[in-house]
Amino acid sequence: MNQQAIASILLLTVVGILSPGRRLRTKVQSAYSHVMRREYFQYTFIRATLNFFPTLPQDELSQAVDEWESSHGEKGEVFTRAEVVDFMIDIVGLNDTEPLGNWRILEPSCGHGDFLIPIVKCLLQKLAKDRNVPEPSALADMIVAFDIVKKNADETRNRVKKTLEAFNFSNKQANSLANQWVRHGDFLQANIAGVFTHVVGNPPYVRVENIPKTLLDAYRSQFHTMGDRADLYVPFFEKSLSLLENDGKLCFICTDRWTKNKYGRRLRKLISEKFSFDLFVDLYGSDAFKTKVLTYPAITLIRNRRPTATLLCHDPVLDVQLSQVIRQALLSGTTHEHPQLQFRKDVVDGEHPWLLGSADQVELVKKLEERFVPLENAGCKVYIGAATGNNEVFIVDKSVTLEKSRKLPVITASEIKTGEIKPRGRFIINTYDKDGVVDLSEHPLLEAHLTQYEDQLKERHVAKNSPSAWYKTIDRVYPERARRPKLMIPDIKSELTVVYEEGRFHPNNSIYYICSDEWDLHALRCVLISGIGILFVHTYTTKVANGFMRFQAQHLRRIRVPLWNSISHEMRSALIDAGKIGDRQRCAEIAARLYDLTSEEKELLSDC
Template sequence: MLGEMLSSLTAIPAESVEHGEVFTRRWVVDLILDLAGYTPDRDLAPLTVVEPACGGGAFLAAMAARVSDSCRKHDRPLLDARRAVHAFDLLTSNVTASRRLVREVLVDEGWPLPEAREVATAWVRQGDYLLDPDVPDGVDFVVGNPPYVRLEDVPADRMLAYRAACPTMTGRSDLYVGFFEQGLRSLASGGVLAFICADRWMRNQYGRQLRELIAAGYSVDVTVNMHDVDAFERQVSAYPAVTVIRRAGQGEAVVVETRRGFGAQDAPGLAEAMSAPGLRPVPAAGVSSRYEVARLPHWFTGGESWPAGSPSRLALIEELNDRFPPLEDARTGTRVGIGVATGADSVFITTGADVEPRRLLPLSMVRDTTSGCHSWSGHYLVNPWDADGQLVDLAALPRLRAYYQRHSAVLRRRYVAGRRPEQWYRTIDKVDHSLVERPKLLFPDMKTTIHPVLDEGGFYPHHNLYYIVSDSWDLRVLGGLLLSGVAQAFVEAYAVRMRGGTLRFQAQYLRRIRVPRPEVISAADRAALTSAFDRRDTRAATRVALRVYGIEEFGEVIDGSALARGGGA
């Protein structure tokens, strides 16, 4: 029944599959197999390794050599390894090429041709790894380079089948997300998955459910960022990383960043550096001109985006995550929010509309924060909301009614008006009048560096501004902390970086910042943070923040984010 269903699915066009094939260099394959623990000193014949998309056989050639070596070391005949490897590929040409390559490797290793042919035929089969009913379960290893095939290149019926088989493959995810899920679920306890793949899933929205799956039952053992490394047989813009994940509770995690020029000559030194005990989260821990290594006591939890950055920066971020509470905290009454979205700024935002004066709410705009001090530009929100959170009655406000009616064509075209025709004059967001008089730290959405600005009260923020209010913090003290390189390092680790280096300082990223409890900061440090904030002195704010966080020795780790920015923000 299942076979009939699979055979009826529209095939992925061969050109799409071939376009998605990115063949891995042999030294990279060997590094991945070493990191996974698939080494010939182990008795590999009784173990099961899966290669889910074998392509031309880059991984299979290396595995065949290792299986051969292992059989001799452990005094086994080659046919004992007949079921040791399960490789899949969609294309007949790849299956043929991979079988031929395995056979040639084994014959070159001195095994008889009939045995080599039998093993090669048994190892490689044509099939769709995401849907094939014969994919083995309870395996010891899943290794490879899953295909880079975009959703729009997959026929609709097959895509629906993929989504049904792999629930983590949501939104506009690449097919490799499904390969991660299928591989992880097939592992035996203690089994290892090791892929080289684009690392976008670690941070993008479509990778959220995959991250949740991993956090719930797996250990991220190793990540190796290879963005600037010539890891493939042809140039691709894939931002690859090697990820080694074990079916076990989370333990220590080793983080590696390779740099331009890293190659086969560096792999042995990298393996040695990774095995060194007690790597501290500073660059000197395990670093050469072409790579840096740090060991984290555990990986990052949950489905939120995983941070990016150098190993030393990630280790420091994790340490601060363990030691300090998040910025948004009910215990201090501190929360992060966003200003009002209208859906028609040309109507709702004005410098002087002819409406009842009490309907004009002073509005903070991004331009009001440019200097680092709040300087109101005279803009108002034409406010349709009462203090109780209800829309005003236009019958009681003739000037407001006339104003909205003059612009009714624009207002009624909005999606929010279409959903609620009787509320055609509402803004997308309600106005929280209790926020108006509260002091607020304001953050422009898009900046290269973090830019907190104090509104001492009397204004409401526009949608392009995020804000922080607190029941416990002196906002100038908090502003000093958030002006610092420590806060910048948090945002850089989590935020989307746009072209030209611009960061998105959105609520979801601001909430990832960790801060000390306000009462533990000494009077002298509070005064120093206030002074640095008032003077917009990023360097001074960073020096005090390093002391307050107890990480003065790690100044170099965050140097790239703030210390080099000098006095002004």
């Protein structure tokens, strides 16, 4: 941190503390946050000063917390199953094999102690094994746990006390440690000294509309990541990360929505720039919690060090064997070809959505699959362009003289990659007619061209299977399709590009294309670029290098649409107009009405 930044922070701190008015305190808070965003996490020694000048006076904030605690409002109390807790404690390194060192552990939302009790047991077992059981006073600062609900904090404190007594601590010693370790209060507003080697837990998942406005305003002014409609767990990430020591580890279980949607972009950017996103365990379909939840969670392991590749784990069975495999993979940097594990360097992508396989997106896809029909069932036929087996021979420019019936204007993916057609004036050779492969002797110009490359063409697999037709292209060329209006989609792209073509070109095999006698193609383009298309493709496709996706026919055919005759004339006109313009945001708005999406589902589309 440079001297100018330090001076700015100290000045703002003093002004903030001394300022009596709420408006001025808010402006100071905003300026402070701006400085911090530039110098983020180089300011551990002064981070706690934020709590000295909250947007509201401390007594008003405390009252707001008390009122929320005593209300029946949602507080994100979803508790984690024991096997999941054990798995997380193991992969974060709080296990028998890791050296004790200077462990200092934070549990920011302890609930009934589902994480804290196993952590305490692990710590005590480790001390006993090492034959290094210090005086209780030496343990007082080793664990910090919070809960905003007093009943939860009291219950956890009592469980900690019983656990300590089972390890031969006296009643007085157990009471003292339990009271020091477990704190009743708002973690986000608490002034916490020092840093931690490990942060483990299940942060509360409370939607923004369920957070009292007074507290919401305070959280938003204090935590930069809590923008847009960020849920409560987002600032829990931010504050917990800010309390990690160098090489410290955070392991949370919560919804994975922040990795994809708009409100998580600031958190993604923060992690991208300052941390290593070491592990993502997708728990889609797993019963990770003691009660049913609407969104499936994921386990994330984030480390305060330079970024490395991310280890992805899908469809896991959370047991000791898998946790050991994951720990070994994280240490060695290799998965040893474990079928459930994959290292990827392209996961973390700044504030952009991270391609991890969102459970929310999968749920939306399933919902749409139940309500609408596949693309081809709605009269929209998906084709693939013609593969030749040798483009240098079969794709030619106007300098090659051929019979007019033997060539068609061709378009390739590179000519539409920008979203506009930029043809190079080339042609694809047509070696077929209505009866099949043509007779070369009837087309002397074609024969003269192809016989120059006879030896080369005969080496192709298609030629070896049909020696007498050694000159044919792999795929048949269809002049009637070239003359039809179509939507063209490049095969490999990082986003879904859909280009309308009026009927002049034949696509080659780097392009998939859609023709329809029922749907207006401009209207269909609106649906595809609205986010609906990429939603389905991303769910089903296999990603290739550099985060690109394959927009293949098998994936495009999975896209669900309404039947054209079920759509009102007003909606048809809106779809057509938006599709012609190609404004993705406008298309997303119209498609949301067409598919009757909820606000959360609209947000998913906006992130596609």
